[in-house]
Amino acid sequence: MGEGMNSGHQIMDSEGMNRALTRMAHEILERNKSIENLILIGVRRRGAVLAERLAELIKSIDGTPPPVGAIDINLYRDDLSTVASQPIVRETEIPLDLKDQKVVVVDDVLFTGRTIRSALVALMDFGRPQYIQLAVLVDRGHRELPIRPDYVGKNLPTNFRDVVHVNVREIDDSDEVMVEVSNE
């Protein structure tokens, strides 16, 4: 927990997360008509986990899961020289050429929009998709770039210095969304 932070409080529990993701899965299917040429690409690390879950939920609705990829955006960051500690670069796995695909980028928290900007630049290196949509579990506001999500699990008004954690059982052993409120 950072300095000047209150102990975190829970915004979503496991059930709430699952409900939100199920609704998003329905919305993704409805908006894109079918899973034909649809691919979900999660931003490492927790976005990649959520993309896998969304694919499973889409399978439970439609019978077939869309392919899932994962992208690491650290090589596309615009702040390598200003970040406090160097990011660990993880692998990017895009299972197919993105040319003419309908891509849904999945991330856990949408904040300034800079991560998504990096993801968009990175995705362009894998082909020219038909279009790209954005799905996030939590939109906490404070955009610094003109980026708007297409699917949102929860809109969460925050102060800029608050910290939002999305925990997933695959990495953190539990499913929950927590907020640490800044006292500053």
Add this chain to the structure above:
Amino acid sequence: MSRLQEKPAAKWSRKDLLELREMSAEEILLILDTARSFREVTTRAVKKVPALRGKTVAILFSEPSTRTRISFELAAKRLSADIISVQTAQSSLVKGESLHDTARNIEAMRADILVVRHGASGVPHQLARVVSCSIVNGGDGSHEHPTQALLDLFTIREHIGHIEGLKVSIIGDIAHSRVARSNIAGMTKLGAKVTVCGPPTLIPRGIEQQGVDVTYDVHEAIEDADVIYVLRLQLERQDEGLFPSIREYAATFGINSAKMQRAKPTALVMHPGPINRGIELSPDVADGSHSVILEQVTNGIAVRMACLYLIAGVKAGE
């Protein structure tokens, strides 16, 4: 879950990459893990990422080298860095300028990373003390060649999955080999059991203190080895009379398919290049099923990308 997520990686805090002897196992593993991501980049249609956009990498080689120089250049280009390549034969060094002054001038042109290869041991260390930009050792004398050893470790790990517990035999001119020195440091830190093999005149006395076994019997070195690492016979040392003749060396220590009969079916044959075909390695082994020599070359780019990336991320004064 990929291996990358299995363990927390060390934090990189070094300004320079000078030798494996001073590095921890965690730092070495961080480079190898980072290199896995970069190998994926090199398989894309667009083999370029913007991570080092705006950074300048200068390559200062005062010894002939094709593959290491090209490998560093490609690595820097694939990270979107700007490259200056200085061949000292065409530089002001031939006009009497000292290497320190050349390095200081390159630094004054705002280079961020200087990759140095030099025939004298310790030159990258010296330069690291006189300039504030980062120095990467591209091979110094008979001291170390850290990025070669890192790409060797990376290639072994990709094939076998781990380094710990492996039996590695390094065969050839151990005494003059910076590749051997770096590999011995890296492999023993990661838990491999290293045996060196060669004519007694080419094995430094007291090398056992570095935690390696010594044998003069090449058959013994090949048997049981998971990795057979063949060094280039440095023909330029032939004048020193350290072994009777090249033909005798080839007959005794050259690795050919007859000697490979004793090897494990899964053993990897490695070589840092360039190969003296028919001397330390016969063509059928160099191109045979055990050989991963060309993979070493391919992996070299990913490993050097990882090194440049990690070093570029360290802020001045950190």
